[in-house]
Amino acid sequence: MYLCFKKILTSVFLVFILVPTPHGYFGLTAREALSINELLTAHKDDESSIYNLSKAKVCDTLYLPRQQKKMCRRGKGIAMTLVQALRLASMECAHQFSMERWNCTLAQYRQKLLRKGFKETSFLYAISSAGLVHAFASACSKGSLDRCTCDESKHLENTKAWMWGGCGHNIRFGLKFTRKFLKRARKSGKDIRAKIDEHNSHVGIKVVKDNVKTVCKCHGVSGSCTMKSCWRQLSSFHKIGTILKSKYEHAVKVGAYTNHATEKSRHKRLKGPSVSSEVLSARRGDLLYLDNSPSFCGSGRYSPGTSGRVCDKDNNCEVICCGRGYNVLHKQVQRSCQCQVIWCCKVNCKRCLHEEKIHMCK
Known part of the structure; x- marks a missing residue:
């Protein structure tokens, strides 16, 4: 039984590694997609060797900006958790758009696509930041990182839930690391596009945070609940992706204008082809975009058609x-x-x- 189960797990792992993986994208990283295809392809003959690579090698393969690369090389498990976050986001993006004209194809189209403020770009910012939070919060509970452990929220009934078999996802560390990681690549410019990109990244972070649930387990004689241990648990990333896909479908188009009194750039909601004169502050949960998306029907600058x-x-x-x-x-x-x-x-x-x-x- 054990040998059979082990064989099944090995087969699943091999399939997961060898299936062509879409290019992934971390939100505020110089508008460049980060590919793990090279990393996986180079080590497909021995699936365990990918985990034996040095942190520097993995971080170099991810083509991170200098400040993010420093964070990548810092501490045990961070580099491989970044790979997991990248894989998580890219696979979920491909799943959510598998039945649509744009099926989350980036590859050689990534740079031109990410230079535009399409709805698709907004989704990429959100799903990638959500993937970071989810991956790092999970890694803490698995013991993959040396900088965090199980969640120990003080408001829970038993902060030592791990003693009873429960280890909460450390959402606090996941949020902290993600915000710091994205900030390391953020440009100093505060034009309307930079603000919208940053906003969409925070939408992804917020969706993960808002969908954390508390799980409890009772302990006592004959099923009584004389003692109860509780821990926090992330929702499945598929649920996160579904929520963000819904936000993508209801994304709000905004336009830029200049307040001549203050010379500050702001955004306003657009209504159809005409521009509303009323300036509206976008809700925290809305995905925002600037440019109308192409049809994605024919081969062009943004997709293979x-x-x-x-x-x-x-x-x-x-x-x-x-x-x-x-x-x-x-x-x-x-x-x-x-x-x-x-x-x-x-x-x-x-x-x-x-x-x-x-x-x-x-």
Whole structure:
């Protein structure tokens, strides 16, 4: 049983490493995407060797700005937790946009995309900062970092919850590290774009913070609750991504104007094609953007387009294929069939051929 479970875990880990990973992006890092593809590809033959790399090697591979690189090299586990945060954010972004025209493709399009204030850029800032908080708060509870441990919030009934098998995620450390890390790459300029980027990063941080829950466990004779231990637990990152995707869909477009009395630049909400004269302060939870997004239909500066994309005939082919239609491909696949349960714990199945239809945009 143990050997089988170990084999399954090893297989899952290998698949996770070898599957092409999207380029990730940490919010306020000189508007550059950070790729871990090179790091993973160089060590795909031995999945354990990635954890044996020196901190300096990992930090250099992430192409961090100087101040962030110093933080990366400081302390045990920080470098690999940054890799985990990057992977977490990039994979969730790809999942949330998998059925849309823009499917979180960055790669060679990243620099041009991130120079614009699109809704997609806003989501990237938010999901990347959320990934940092989530990864570092989790790493503390796993003992991966030497600068923090389990959460010990004073308001909880038992601050030594770990004695009963509970180790809270250290959200306080995750928030502190993320804010400091992003601040290290923040430019001194305070133009409207810089303010919006910073705002969107804070939205991602706030969503993680607002979705922390308290979990309690009772201890006592016959199930009584004579003693109770509690700890704080992060929501799944998939839930965080879903919330941020909803905010993306309801993002607020803003425009810049200059207050001639104070010569300070501010932003105002735009209503459709016309500009509202009323200056509105954006709510803390809104994602903000400046520029209308391109269609992402054809190959261009911001994406490879949707030609050749697989779509769902009953759901999104019309949207993804941009009205061009789709080709239908027939594929033979083997699946388990005619399964029989043999007492007590064995299942015998045959392998049958099935034909699948794949719809691909023209």
